Amino acid sequence: xxxASVGVVTPQQxxxxxxxxxxxxxxxxxxxxxxxxxxxxxxxxxxAVLICHALSGDHHAAxxxxxxxxxPGWWDNAIGPGxxxxxxxxxxxxxxxxxxxxxSTGPASTKPATGKPFGRDFPLVTVEDWxxxxxxxxxxxxxxxxxxxxGGSLGGMQALDWAIRRPAQVQRVVxxxxxxxxxxxxxxxxxxxxxxxRSDPDFHDGDYLAHNAIPRHGLKLARMLGxxxxxxxxxxxxxxxxxxxxxxxSFNFDVxxxxxxxLRYQGExxxxxxxxxxxxxxxxxLDYFDPAARTGGDLAAALKPASARFFVAAFSSDWRFAPTxxxxxxxxxxxxxxxxxxxxxxSPHGHDAFLMPIEPYHQMLRDFLQTPAEARA
Amino acid sequence: xxxASVGVVTPQQxxxxxxxxxxxxxxxxxxxxxxxxxxxxxxxxxxAVLICHALSGDHHAAxxxxxxxxxPGWWDNAIGPGxxxxxxxxxxxxxxxxxxxxxSTGPASTKPATGKPFGRDFPLVTVEDWxxxxxxxxxxxxxxxxxxxxGGSLGGMQALDWAIRRPAQVQRVVxxxxxxxxxxxxxxxxxxxxxxxRSDPDFHDGDYLAHNAIPRHGLKLARMLGxxxxxxxxxxxxxxxxxxxxxxxSFNFDVxxxxxxxLRYQGExxxxxxxxxxxxxxxxxLDYFDPAARTGGDLAAALKPASARFFVAAFSSDWRFAPTxxxxxxxxxxxxxxxxxxxxxxSPHGHDAFLMPIEPYHQMLRDFLQTPAEARA
Numbered sequence: 067x068x069x070a071s072v073g074v075v076t077p078q079q080x081x082x083x084x085x086x087x088x089x090x091x092x093x094x095x096x097x098x099x100x101x102x103x104x105x106x107x108x109x110x111x112x113x114a115v116l117i118c119h120a121l122s123g124d125h126h127a128a129x130x131x132x133x134x135x136x137x138p139g140w141w142d143n144a145i146g147p148g149x150x151x152x153x154x155x156x157x158x159x160x161x162x163x164x165x166x167x168x169x170s171t172g173p174a175s176t177k178p179a180t181g182k183p184f185g186r187d188f189p190l191v192t193v194e195d196w197x198x199x200x201x202x203x204x205x206x207x208x209x210x211x212x213x214x215x216x217g218g219s220l221g222g223m224q225a226l227d228w229a230i231r232r233p234a235q236v237q238r239v240v241x242x243x244x245x246x247x248x249x250x251x252x253x254x255x256x257x258x259x260x261x262x263x264r265s266d267p268d269f270h271d272g273d274y275l276a277h278n279a280i281p282r283h284g285l286k287l288a289r290m291l292g293x294x295x296x297x298x299x300x301x302x303x304x305x306x307x308x309x310x311x312x313x314x315x316s317f318n319f320d321v322x323x324x325x326x327x328x329l330r331y332q333g334e335x336x337x338x339x340x341x342x343x344x345x346x347x348x349x350x351x352l353d354y355f356d357p358a359a360r361t362g363g364d365l366a367a368a369l370k371p372a373s374a375r376f377f378v379a380a381f382s383s384d385w386r387f388a389p390t391x392x393x394x395x396x397x398x399x400x401x402x403x404x405x406x407x408x409x410x411x412x413s414p415h416g417h418d419a420f421l422m423p424i425e426p427y428h429q430m431l432r433d434f435l436q437t438p439a440e441a442r443a
Numbered sequence: 444x445x446x447a448s449v450g451v452v453t454p455q456q457x458x459x460x461x462x463x464x465x466x467x468x469x470x471x472x473x474x475x476x477x478x479x480x481x482x483x484x485x486x487x488x489x490x491a492v493l494i495c496h497a498l499s500g501d502h503h504a505a506x507x508x509x510x511x512x513x514x515p516g517w518w519d520n521a522i523g524p525g526x527x528x529x530x531x532x533x534x535x536x537x538x539x540x541x542x543x544x545x546x547s548t549g550p551a552s553t554k555p556a557t558g559k560p561f562g563r564d565f566p567l568v569t570v571e572d573w574x575x576x577x578x579x580x581x582x583x584x585x586x587x588x589x590x591x592x593x594g595g596s597l598g599g600m601q602a603l604d605w606a607i608r609r610p611a612q613v614q615r616v617v618x619x620x621x622x623x624x625x626x627x628x629x630x631x632x633x634x635x636x637x638x639x640x641r642s643d644p645d646f647h648d649g650d651y652l653a654h655n656a657i658p659r660h661g662l663k664l665a666r667m668l669g670x671x672x673x674x675x676x677x678x679x680x681x682x683x684x685x686x687x688x689x690x691x692x693s694f695n696f697d698v699x700x701x702x703x704x705x706l707r708y709q710g711e712x713x714x715x716x717x718x719x720x721x722x723x724x725x726x727x728x729l730d731y732f733d734p735a736a737r738t739g740g741d742l743a744a745a746l747k748p749a750s751a752r753f754f755v756a757a758f759s760s761d762w763r764f765a766p767t768x769x770x771x772x773x774x775x776x777x778x779x780x781x782x783x784x785x786x787x788x789x790s791p792h793g794h795d796a797f798l799m800p801i802e803p804y805h806q807m808l809r810d811f812l813q814t815p816a817e818a819r820a
Contacts, residue, residue, distance in 0.1 A: 090694035190694045250679040250702050254671050257703045258664060261710075264696060265660035267644055283642035287635060287664070294631045302627040308733065315731055317467035317567045319641060319723065323730065325627050326634045333638075346696065353700065354692055356685065 070147040071138065072104040075129035077169060082202045086164070092189040096178070099203055100169030101125045101161035104145060105153035107207070114209040115151060115435070116200060117141065117160040118217030118224035121292070121348045122340060124168035127160040128153075143423035150428035151435065156213065164199045165191045165347045173343030174275060186272030190347055193220075193355040197227045201235065211235050214435055215374075218242035218420035219387065220348065223355045226395065229372040230357055237439040239374045240431065243384055243420035245391035246365050246398070247356040252386065255295055256349040259288035263342045272343055285342045286333035293332050298383035298416035365398040372399075376406040377434040379427060381419035407434060447524040448515060449481040452506035454546060459579045463541070469566040473555070476580055477546030478502045478538035481522060482530035484584070491586040492528060492812070493577060494518065494537040495594030495601035498669070498725045499717060501545035504537040505530075520800035527805035528812065533590065541576045542568045542724045550720030551652060563649025567724055570597075570732040574604045578612065588612050591812055592751075595619035595797035596764065597725065600732045603772065606749040607734055614816040616751045617808065620761055620797035622768035623742050623775070624733040629763065632672055633726040636665035640719045649720055662719045663710035670709050675760035675793035742775040749776075753783040754811040756804060758796035784811060 077100050085095040102125050107114060117127050119140070128145035130138055145151045145158055162170040165188065173188035204212065215236050217225040222244025229239045248256070263269060266284030270277045297305070306325040321327045361367035376399055380392035389410045399406040411427045413419035419427075454477050462472040479502050484491060494504050496517070505522035507515055522528045522535055539547040542565065550565035581589065592613050594602040599621025606616045625633070640646060643661030647654045674682070683702035698704045738744035753776055757769035766787045776783040788804045790796035796804075 247685065249676055250683050250685065250700075251671060251674075251676040253685070253700050254667075254679065254702050254706055257700075257706055258667050258671070260696060261660075261667065261707070262639065262664055265664070283638075287639055287642070290631075290635050290638065291668070294628060294635070297628075299626055299628040302631065306627050308624065308627065308630070317727075319637060319727075323627075323630050323634075325631050329631055329634055330638070350694075350696075 070149065071142065072129035072146050072153055074131070074133055074135075075102050075104065075126070075139075077102050077125060079169070080161075080203050080206050082199065082206075084202070086195065086199055086202070088189050088195050089192040090189050094171065094189070097164055097171035097199065098169070099161045099164065099171075099199060101159060101203060102127065102129070102139075104128050104158040105156050107157040107209070111208050111210060112213060113155060113157050114204075114207070114212050115156045115158045116204070116212050116215045116228075117145070117151075117158060118196070118200070118215065118221035119160065119163065120217070120219035120221045121345075121352070122336070123221070124166060125160050125162040125170075126168070128158070141421065144428055144431065150432040151216070152432065156435070159203070159207065159209075161200060161203055163191075163196050165344060167341035167344040172341065173272070173347065174341045183275040185275055185343065188343060188347070190350050192351050193223050193227050194231065196224055196351070197231065200224070200228075201232060204235070211237060213439065214238040214240060216240040216242075217244070219244055219417065220352055223352070227355075227357065229374045229376070230368060231371075233371050233373040236374050238377070238435065238437070239372075240377045240379070240434065241392070241395060242379045243381055243387050243392070243417055244395075245387045246358060246394050248352055249391070253353050255291060256353055259291055260346055260349055262287035262291070263346060269342065274342070280337070281342045282337045285337050285340065285345060288345055289336040289340075290329040290333040293329055295386045296417045298385060298414060300383060301414045301416050304414060365394060366401040369395075369398050369404065370402055372404060375434075375437055375439075376404065377409075377430070378406060379409045379411060379420075379430065381411050381413045381415070381417070383414050384417045384419060386417040447526065448519065449506035449523050449530055451508070451510055451512070452479050452481065452503070452516070454479050454502060456546070457538075457580050457583050459576065459583075461579070463572065463576055463579070465566050465572050466569040467566050471548065471566070474541055474548040474576065475546070476538045476541065476548075476576060478536060478580060479504065479506070479516075481505050481535040482533050484534040484586070488585050488587060489590060490532060490534050491581075491584070491589050492533045492535045493581070493589050493592045493605075494522070494528075494535060495573070495577070495592065495598035496537065496540065497594070497596035497598045498722075498729070499713070500598070501543060502537050502539040502547075503545070505535070518798065521805055521808065527809040528593070529809065533812070536580070536584065536586075538577060538580055540573050542721060544718035544721040549718065550649070550724065551718045560650075560652040562652055562720065565720060565724070567727050569728055570600045570604050571608065573601055573728070574608065577601070577605075578609060581612065588614060590816065591615035591617060593617040593619075594621070596621055596794065597729055600729070604732075604734065606751045606753070607745060608748075610748050610750040613751050615754070615812065615814070616749075617754045617756075617811065618769070618772060619756045620758055620764050620769070620794055621772075622764045623735060623771050625729055626768070630730050632668060633730055636668055637723055637726055639664040639668070640723060646719065651719070657714070658719045659714045662714050662717065662722060665722055666713040666717075667706040667710040670706055672763045673794045675762060675791060677760060678791045678793050681791060742771060743778040746772075746775050746781065747779055749781060752811075752814055752816075753781065754786075754807070755783060756786045756788060756797075756807065758788050758790045758792070758794070760791050761794045761796060763794040
C-alpha cells in the first residue's frame with residue numbers, strides 16, 4: 067500500500083445559521099458541523115467526494131492531528147495522495163455528524179437556551195437529518211454536486227439516502243458493508259447497548275454531565291457488545307482462540323481468556339473518547355433508517371429517483387451487515403435497470419473489513435471513482 | 444404430539460454427606476441436590492435416564508408443580524408417558540446443578556461456617572464437578588449405570604463428560620445443540636454478560652444478598668443478550684420483523700420495536716427467578732469446559748475412553764452452537780470408530796430449537812433410546 071499521508075489536518079467549522087428542521091419535528095435554530103478536507107476543490111467544483119462516517123467515527127478520516135500524532139484518521143489507508151480515494155484528484159470532505167461528540171453540535175454541546183449541556187434534551191436525529199445537514203455544508207463549500215458520496219456501515223446508509231432524496235446532487239454512490247435497513251437482530255443488539263447505558267445509575271436520564279457523572283460501565287458494555295458484532299466468529303478464533311492470559315484457569319472472575327482482555331480494553335478506551343448520548347442517538351438513527359418504508363416496503367420503488375452510479379461492496383464474513391443484505395440494494399437497483407457494480411470481497415475480518423486496506427477492495431473503489439459520471443444517457 | 448403429562452411432581456432432596464472435592468481445589472464438605480424423577484426404576488435398575496440441564500434450566504424438566512400449575516417443566520414436550528423420553532419405559536432423573544439457584548446448594552445457599560449466604564465465597568464449579576455430583580446422586584438412587592445421559596447445550600457438555608470420564612456408568616449419550624468447547628465468540632458473549640452483572644452497583648462484589656440488593660439491571664442485560672444468541676436472525680425477523688409497537692416512530696427511548704419489548708420482558712422475567720451469582724458461575728463452567736485440553740487439543744484422543752453409543756443432534760439455524768461444532772464431536776468419534784448417529788435438523792428457531800417439539804428430532808431421540816445398549820462387541 068501507498069503510505070502517503072495527507073499530513074497534518076486542521077479541522078474546520080461550519081456554523082449553519084439557518085438551522086435545521088428535524089425528522090422528529092423539533093428544530094435546531096443553529097448548529098455547527100466540524101469537518102476536515104483533503105486535497106483541493108477544482109475550479110469546476112466537480113471533484114468533491116463526501117465521506118460519511120459510521121457509528122463511532124468522526125470527521126477525522128485521514129491524516130494526522132499534529133506532527134507527532136501516531137494515530138492517523140480512521141480511513142487513512144484509503145484516503146491520501148495516490149490512495150484509493152486519491153487526494154491528488156479528489157477534494158475529500160468528512161464531517162462529524164450532527165449529534166456527534168467530536169465537535170459538531172450534539173448532546174454534550176451547550177444548549178443556547180439554558181447555557182447547559184443539551185443532555186437528554188438533544189433531539190433524536192435521523193440519517194435523513196444528517197444528509198440534510200451535509201447538504202448545507204456542501205452549499206457552504208460551493209459544491210453543487212458531489213462526484214461521489216462514500217460510506218461504510220451507517221455511512222453507507224447516508225450515501226444511500228443521498229442517492230434517493232438528492233439525486234441531482236450526487237454522481238456516484240459507494241455503499242460498503244451496509245444494508246437498506248437494520249435486521250431485527252441488529253435492532254436487538256442496539257437495544258441491549260441502549261439498555262446498558264440507560265440502566266447505568268450514572269446515566270441520570272441523559273443528564274449525566276449536569277451531574278458531573280459519566281455512565282462508564284454502560285457505555286463500556288455497549289462498546290464490548292459492538293465489538294463482537296464487528297468481528298467474525300472465525301476472525302475472533304484466529305485472533306484470540308481460547309488463549310489464557312496466565313496460561314491456566316484462575317477459577318475467579320479476573321480476565322482469563324485473551325478475548326476478555328481485548329474486549330475490556332476496547333470498552334475502556336471507548337469510554338474515554340465517546341459520549342454516551344451520542345451512542346444512543348446513533349443506534350436510534352440506525353434502527354430508524356428504512357427508505358423503503360416510504361414506498362410500502364418496496365425498496366426498488368424507493369430507489370427509483372436515484373440517478374447516480376452505484377458501487378456496493380460487502381465482505382464475506384460480515385454477519386452484522388451480511389452480503390445478503392447488501393444484495394438487497396443491488397437487486398433493487400438492478401430491478402430498476404440502474405447502474406450498479408457489486409463486489410463481495412473475501413475477508414475473515416467481519417464487519418471491520420470495511421476499514422481495512424484490502425487490496426482488491428481499494429482497487430475497485432479507486433476504479434469506480436474513475437467511471438464516467440453519468441449513469442443514464 | 445402426545446399431550447400426556449407425568450402429572451404433579453414433588454422435588455426430592457439428596458444430601459451428599461461425603462461432600463465433593465472441586466476442580467478449583469476447594470471442597471464442599473456437604474451439599475444438597477434437588478431433583479425430580481419421572482417413571483419407575485425397574486428391578487434391574489437398568490432403565491434410568493439422566494437429563495442434564497442447560498444454563499438457565501433446573502431440575503423441573505417435566506410435569507407440574509401443583510394441580511393448578513399452568514406451566515409445565517422445561518422439557519415437558521419430550522418427557523412423559525408415550526413421549527420421546529417415555530416415562531412408561533424409562534426412569535427419568537433430573538437434578539438442579541450444584542451452584543444452581545433452584546434448590547441445590549449454590550451461591551444463595553447458607554454457608555455453614557458463617558450462617559450467611561455464600562455469595563462471592565461460593566466456589567466456581569465445572570462441568571466435571573457437576574458430573575461427579577450427579578454420579579453421587581446415581582449411587583444414592585441405586586443406579587450403577589445410566590441407560591442414557593441426555594443433555595442440550597451446556598447439558599450436552601455434561602453428557603459428553605459422562606461418556607469420557609465415566610464410560611462404565613453410561614450406555615447411551617445424547618448430545619443436542621452443543622459443542623466440545625466454546626468458541627471465542629461464545630466466550631466473548633459470556634464475558635459481556637458477566638461484566639453486565641458485575642458492574643451493576645447492586646452486585647456488591649457478589650455479596651448482594653447480604654446487602655439486601657439484587658443486580659437486577661445487570662442480570663436483565665445478560666439475559667437479553669442471551670436471548671439474541673438463542674434465536675436465529677431469520678427466526679427473529681419472522682417473529683418480530685421491524686414491527687413498531689405503537690405503529691409509528693416515537694423519537695424517544697421508550698420501547699418502539701416489538702423485539703425490544705420481547706427482550707425487555709424476557710429480561711425482567713428472568714431477574715425474578717434466577718440468581719446472578721449462579722448465572723456467572725454457569726457461564727464460567729461453559730467457558731472452562733474443554734475435554735480435549737487434557738489430550739493436547741486432540742478431541743478424538745479425549746473421546747477414546749468412551750464406550751457409550753452416541754446420538755448427536757444439531758439445528759440448522761443454531762449459530763450459538765452451530766452444526767459445524769456438533770460435527771467436531773461426531774468427526775472425533777468416527778475417527779475412533781465409535782458408535783455415533785448424527786442428525787442436523789432443519790429448524791428456523793436457532794439454539795432454542797433443542798427445547799422445541801420438532802417431530803423428527805423427538806422421533807430420532809425416541810428411536811435412539813431403544814437401540815441396543817452395547818456399542819462395542
